[in-house]
Amino acid sequence: MTSYVIIFLLFIVNKSIQGSLVVTPTLVVTAVNKSFIVSCYDSNDKSVVVEWSGRHGKLGPNTRPKVQTGKDGTRIWFNMTTLQDDGTYLCTSSKNESIQFKLVVEAPLEFMDTSPEQKALEGRDVTIRCEVRGGRRTWSDEDNNEINDTRIESIGDGLLIQNVTRKYSKIYICKAIQPNTGTILEKRIRLKVEHAPTFIPPQGVADHVYGYLNGYANLTCLVEAEPPAKFEWLSSPTKFKKTGNVTESPNQSILQLKLEKSTFGKYKCRASNSLGKAERIIILEEGVRPDPPEFLELRGANSDLLDLGIKGPDMKKLNASDSMQPIGFNVRYRSRKEEEGSDWSQREFNVSQDNSYVLRHLRHNTEYEVEAATRNVAGLSEYSNISIFKTLPSVNDIGHNLEPEFLSVFIPSTYLVISIALTKL
Structure with a gap:
């Protein structure tokens, strides 16, 4: 001043x-x-x-x-x-x-000692470093909103966050402003809050997964961890030998097993990083595979949808417990115009009290092959027999389809009426 x-x-x-x-x-x-x-x-x-x-x-x-x-x-x-x-x-x-x-x-407006990715340990104070030369500095979140948090304070060399938790793992924008020249620069800084693995959802006493003989079951471990966790699968009393397939992505591991009598039992998933580890017990139990739906019918149709009615099987006939009752259906469908062997589209539905399962965004005036499978906690049934259902024509289809017939009837009839009128005159 x-x-x-x-x-x-x-x-x-x-x-x-x-x-x-x-x-x-x-x-x-x-x-x-x-x-x-x-x-x-x-x-x-x-x-x-x-x-x-x-x-x-x-x-x-x-x-x-x-x-x-x-x-x-x-x-x-x-x-x-x-x-x-x-x-x-x-x-x-x-x-x-x-x-x-x-x-x-x-002086040139520039950032000094400002890394685009910075780290912090959960539970400690951290300063997100951003120094500006040639101007002043402001902070905002990744949506360019002003930061309003009692645990966050702008200090000389950066942004101080006290007792940082993983919710502060996000992008912060450090903005450099030179009022006299109108120059503005922005630096997006991603803060990674490092912590030991924790399971999603939180670990209970044990998780239960069901499957049926000669079928497949997926055992899934999903965690929050920074740095990302490494996984191990163990089966008591020794480390599990990989007779199944393990698929991993950041902070998730899925063990797929082909089910035999000897496959059922307890499994342990262990997730670890440099800051700690977490373990989860998964109990794989034998269940009952459901039968296909008793029927699959068309309740209604429009130009771009089919409203299906599906009745699930009576699981009492299989001497199944209440826990094995149907919880949903998998519906597959494809246009009959597609070439043989074309891929099916799929929709997952939970059991609906009104018995309405709607396939949307379909082609108008088109026949579809449709089949359904029952889903319970043990897995999917075989698919039902294929049914053929057709969507209705659109307004344009009706106009286009009726126009030639309309003309062929309307023109001779009009000519006849006019001829009779002229004769009477």
Whole structure:
């Protein structure tokens, strides 16, 4: 603020002593590496000789900045400004009048010591480092909203978060602003809060998974962990030998097993990283595979949907417990126009009390092959026999299909009516 007061006072003094001398512009605020000229002349007499001087004395054609003479007076040419060009320059005429020009050169706006990815340990204080040179700094979240959190404070070299938890693992935006030049830079910083693995959902006493003989079962371990966890599968009392397939993605491991009598039992999933480990017990139990649905019918149709009715099997006929009752259906469908062997589209449905299972976004006026399988906690049944259902024509289909017939009937009939009327006349 003080510098701007000084500049204003210089401008007032300048006005009082300049007489007929004119300098354009009188003040320039710029960043480095900018080029421009400043002219000085006597407004009453263009023949009056003027000269420029800077902090190191008189300026000429071979100095920095250099002086040139043109139709618009004697001018200074600032070529690719540097911080050393900052200061006050004086234009003096042969009539002993003078006028000042003020140049403010801002340092380059840049980030220092600012990594785009930074880490913290859960439960400790952390400073997200972001230092700005040549301007001031503000912070926002990744949606450019102002950060409003009592545990977060902007300090000299960054953003302080006290007692950090994993919810603070996100992107923060450090914004550098140079008000005088209007320059704005942004740095997106991702904070990773490191912690030991924890299961999703939280670990209970034990998890139960069901399957049926000669079928397959998936045992799944899903954790939160940073750094990402490594997984092991164990079957008591020794480490599990991989007779199944293990599929892994960041912080998730799925063990797929082909089920035999000896496969059922307890399994342990162990997830670990450099900060700790977590274990989960999964009990694989033998269940009853459901039968296919008793029937699959069409309840209604539109130009882009089929409303299906599906009745599940009576599991009491299989001597199954209540836990083996149907919980949903898998419906597969494809257009009959598709080539043989084309892929099926699939939809998963939970059991609906109104017995309505709607396939949407279908083609109009099209026949579909549809089949359904029952799902319970042990897995899927075989699929039902294929049924053929058709969507209705669209409005355009109706207009297009009826137009030739309409014309063939309407034109002769109209001709006949007109002919009879003319005969009577």
